[in-house]
Every structure is written in C-alpha cells, then in structure tokens.
Amino acid sequence: MCLKLLFDMKTGTRLVRKSQRSPAAPAASDATREKLLEAAGRVFADRGYEAATVREICRRAGANVAAVNYHFRDKQGLYAQVLARMAGEARIEGMRVALDQSAPPEEILRRVIKARLQGLGAHRPPDWHFRIVAREFSHPTPAMSRMIDKVSRPLYERMLDLIGQIIGLPADNEKTRLCTYSVMGQIFLYALAGPILMKLWSGMKMTPEQMDRIADHIADFSLAYLREIRPGQRQTLPVFSTRRS
C-alpha cells in the first residue's frame, strides 16, 4: 500500500512514471521497503551518507537497484526516511517516561541519565542508530535539522526545566544551561566518541551492567555540584553522596 504518493514533501518534479493513482489501495509486498530501510540504516551508519552507495544497500536488502528509486524517489528520500524512522524508534521513550514520573527531581535526573545510557549498550536500538546520530551531530544535514527541532529540542527543554528545578533557577538562566550541558556532555561522550574511547580504554565494554555503573557515576558526579549551588538548604547532611560510592 501507500507507495509513491507518500512523497508529500516539497518534491515538485513528477512523482512516478506512469499512473500515480492509488485509490483501490491494492495489496503490495511492502517487504522490500522494510528491507531497504533496514539495510540503508546499516550502510549509512557504516559508510556515511556520501560514501554509502545505493547499490550496496540494495544488494544487502536483496532488492534491485531501481527499488530505492521506486520506493523512495532517490537516495536522499531514502536517507530522510531512515532518519524519520529512527526518530520513531528512538530510545527517548525511556527518557520521556523518566521525565514524567513524580519523584524528587534529583531522582528523576538519575533515571533520565540511566535511560539514555541504557540505549547505548549492546544492540538495544539497532546499534547503527547512534553512529548516524554521531555523524549528524558534527555535520548536520537538512533532514537532521528538522528532526532536531521535532524530537531533540523538546527533550532538551525539559532537561533545562528539571535541572533548573534542582538548582532553583529558571530554565532560561545561563547557569542552568551550563549545568545542563555539563550533564549532556558526559552522556554524549559515550554516544559520540565511542570508538575513540574504546581505543583509549581497551578494557571498556559497553555491557548493560557497565552502562548502569557509568550512569550512576554521571548522576553522582553531576549532583555534587547541583546540590552545592542550590540556595537555601546548606549541604543536606543525611545522604552526602548518593548511592554507590
């Protein structure tokens, strides 16, 4: 079903070759489409957008070269769909539910960090997700810029809220922003610089248990400062650190 009329984006040129009707919505395999998206994700992540060839993608998907043109108009359309699908499957679900829970803000922060790092371990989200994101982070394409606005910005602003809440400052305060970047930076290092880190610290393995320890460390590391600058309550004695030492 669906097929080419899906290209609602500012296309302009002619859609397909012959007739572009789709009234009866007849049955269609749709399987090649899926295989193409899956294969494309891997190849784009491995080689990067430019170096990835539609031929290799189609070969891995067991499809004909013309398939990408038929299903996604062209290479760019395929890439855009890969990104769009990533946004849907993104592991931000865990972060969102963590942010929605009712708990002390400090505990919420810990859970958000955990949720984010969990997504990095093993192959929970197909591991190529982060390799694509890593590429886009340093050199965003237009397709990614749109995604940022749609999925990343809301999360970012909720993080600002959360941290502002912890240190007792408004979300748009510069200090709040700097603290948010400090937390995000610690997390992103593992997402963006994974390969380099593994090279520097050969013993590092991204197992779920290890990611959990790392998440706890980042939470402890961050909360030390966030609590320190919080006005009013002066060094809450009961728990001076947090959990694991």
Added chain:
Amino acid sequence: MCLKLLFDMKTGTRLVRKSQRSPAAPAASDATREKLLEAAGRVFADRGYEAATVREICRRAGANVAAVNYHFRDKQGLYAQVLARMAGEARIEGMRVALDQSAPPEEILRRVIKARLQGLGAHRPPDWHFRIVAREFSHPTPAMSRMIDKVSRPLYERMLDLIGQIIGLPADNEKTRLCTYSVMGQIFLYALAGPILMKLWSGMKMTPEQMDRIADHIADFSLAYLREIRPGQRQTLPVFSTRRS
C-alpha cells in the same frame, strides 16, 4: 625541496613517473603544496573525506588536478598529510604547558580546561580543525587512529594522572577513569556538537570571554565532585565553591 620521496609510508608501488632522485635538493616552489594542504583542510572539513573532491580542492588552491597526485601520491595521501599537519598545529600546546606547571592539581585542572576551550573560540586554530576531528571521533579512519596514539593518548594519560592525584586514587583506577571522562565529556561537547548546540541555544556565541566563563563553570562543576570523594580532608571549608559563583 623534499618532494615525492616524502612518501616513506608503506607505499610499495612506484613512487613517481620518471626519475626519483633528490640529491641536489634543488629549489622548488613548495607553495602549491602549502596551498593544497590549506584548501584540502577546509574542503575535507566542509564535505567530509568521501564527498570532498580533489577537483574542488585544487580549484580552491589554484592548482592543477594532477598536483595532488604529484605532491601527495593520491587523495588518501593528501588527507593523511592534512591530519599530520593538524597534529602539529593542534592547540594542545597550551594544555601541555598547563600540565607541566607546578601548582595545586586543582588549579592545574582548571588551567587545562581553559587551555582546551580557548582553542575552540573564534578561529584560533583554523576552525575546520575541529570539524575534521569531530568526524574522526565518531568514525575514525586508519590515518586518525595513528594520530590518536601519537598525540591524544599521552595527553589522556596525563589527565588520568592529574585527576587521580586530585581524588587520591591511582591513574588506572576505574573511578579515576570515569571522572576523567566526565571532565572530557563536558569539554568535548563544545568541540564535537558545536553546530547542534548553537542551534538549540541560539544565544550562544563562542567568544573568548564566553569560552572562559564556560571553562570556569566546567572546572567548578567537576571539582565539586572530585573534592567530595577525596579521602581524608573532609570538605575544606575555606573556599567551598571556587571562584565565580
């Protein structure tokens, strides 16, 4: 001078066309070589290795297409030389001198952070340096891997020493490593995710003054935890935070 015999790396194939002597070390322009390296850096940073074309590089350098082949054997050789030159001009000089100073380790840490972030502001190192590094960070090429071992690893290990010194743990302790990553992550966020950050926080400008404030924040943020877990001295009262609030 120099010329093709510079290709000492595991080449194998024939070096150039005709004679490969260079005894008299005759005069040579060497200017095209420089122009090529400069132009290549920009183009590689803008487009990425794959998407960058030798034709655009040569056009920007005002040189003939065959020049890259003559001076650097091929595209890969040119890229390797760009990376090698970057290693030389890298702004790690400031970090090194900061690490060599004799001062309390906490103060050294602050200076190291400052030195690193200073390099990011404005256009001190040609701004394309970081765009290339950002690409290589997530998807390292063999050429980069060699550079990591030569320049990044030594610095990384001195950072481990320094932070281990602050928290009173050996450099190869896991906690020391995690803390080092926490500091590095905060710094690298600005180097690696610059474009995205600017998009999220439109007001952010990378002026030297701003980078200085950010550096101070990162130092304060990090030292809060590093001091907290340091054994023995329990919360040195005199200065509870550090400098700027």
Added chain:
DNA sequence: GACAAATTCAAACATGTGTTTGAAACTGTT
C-alpha cells in the same frame, strides 16, 4: 646560456555513481 631535474598543465582514461527506462512478473478484483 645550456643542461637536467622539478614542477605544472590540459587532456584523456577508467571506473563507479545515482538515476532512468521499458518490459516482464506479480497481485487482487471483476
């Protein structure tokens, strides 16, 4: 000034790319 080496140049080469084509194979409906 003459010679040889180093360097540049315009042109071509070989290859791989994204894309298109027109026909064949498939699908569900009448």
Added chain:
DNA sequence: AACAGTTTCAAACACATGTTTGAATTTGTC
C-alpha cells in the same frame, strides 16, 4: 480468465570521480 494497477528486473544512461599521461614550463646549477 481477463484485466488494471503494482512491483520487480536487467540493462542502459548521463555524469562526476580519482587517477594517469606526455608534453610544456619553470627552476637551479654548472
């Protein structure tokens, strides 16, 4: 069974890429 709409396919197209060539030009030295 016949049909219209869909999906697939092998082949080709148009083009841009990295690289090479052989001659021209420059450069330094005797």
